[in-house]
Amino acid sequence: MNRSIGYLFQSSLSIRLAGSVTQKVACRGFRVNVQPVGMRATTVVNGREDSLEERLKKGILEMEAGYVTTGLDTTAYPVPLEKKNKPIKVPMRYVLHCLFTKNNTFLTLSAVCKDIGNPYSLPVEDKRMTMSTGHVGFKKAQRGEAEAAYRLGLYFFGQIVEKGYNGLPIEVMLRGMGRGRATITDMLRGKEGEDIRPLISRISDSTRVAHGGVRPPKKPRR
Structure with a gap:
């Protein structure tokens, strides 16, 4: 039995x-x-x-x-099952995302990686580091000023070189029309970006443009 x-x-x-x-x-x-x-x-x-x-x-x-x-x-x-082989990600290039808003400036560096173990895999972006003006000591309304964007760009460009992210081509993507936009672009053309400028392969603008847009707010009666 x-x-x-x-x-x-x-x-x-x-x-x-x-x-x-x-x-x-x-x-x-x-x-x-x-x-x-x-x-x-x-x-x-x-x-x-x-x-x-x-x-x-x-x-x-x-x-x-x-x-x-x-x-x-x-x-x-x-019972522990056998683990699948982890993807072997190899960076091919870097992408510097620059977001400029009315009240702040954001810089993000990501790596476009390819899985060499899988020939059918597509390249994916893997974020390396991201910073805003708050990381360099600016608070509240001061984060939207041009000085805050300058300090952020100076520190961020130094971190790219210090961490060894300057060995591959860098694509720069700009988005937004905040005050930090002109500051960051001037830094890339000036002395502050002399270590990164030779690596830049492409500069593109991904600012969203409204075609028609939504209905505007109702005007107040005076």
């Missing part, structure tokens, strides 16, 4: 022993019956019967079921 019979209900495996409470554990979609024979457990997976020790050695049980039981105990122990 089998003292332990397993039934598969959708995505769970129900294990019940004589005089014990039925316990459901997660399963991977395979029918697995665990039957203890003495202190050894045999498993019946898809009609094949084998000992637990042999199936663990073969590595079959890990692929067919996410959980196994030992002996007469109803406790389920998770």
Whole structure:
């Protein structure tokens, strides 16, 4: 007489022993019956019967079921599955995103990476660092001034060289019409950007332009 019979209900495996409470554990979609024979457990997976020790050695049980039981105990122990190979990301170029708003200036450097282990993968952007004028000590209304953008650009360009992000081409993308826009562009053309200017391969403007736009607010009555 089998003292332990397993039934598969959708995505769970129900294990019940004589005089014990039925316990459901997660399963991977395979029918697995665990039957203890003495202190050894045999498993019946898809009609094949084998000992637990042999199936663990073969590595079959890990692929067919996410959980196994030992002996007469109803406790389920998770079996670690093999981890997939992590993508090997290699940067091909860098992109410097410059966002200029009315009240602040944001600079973000991201790397366009390619997975060399997968020839069918598409390049993706991986953020390296991002800063605003608050990182250089400006607060509240001072963050929208040109001086704040100058200090931010000076510190950010220094971090690019210090962290070694100056070995690949850099694409500059400008967005917004804040006060820091003219400051950052002047710095790229001036002495402050002499270390980065030779690496710039392209400068583009991604400022959003409203074609028609939304309905303007109602004019107040005077």
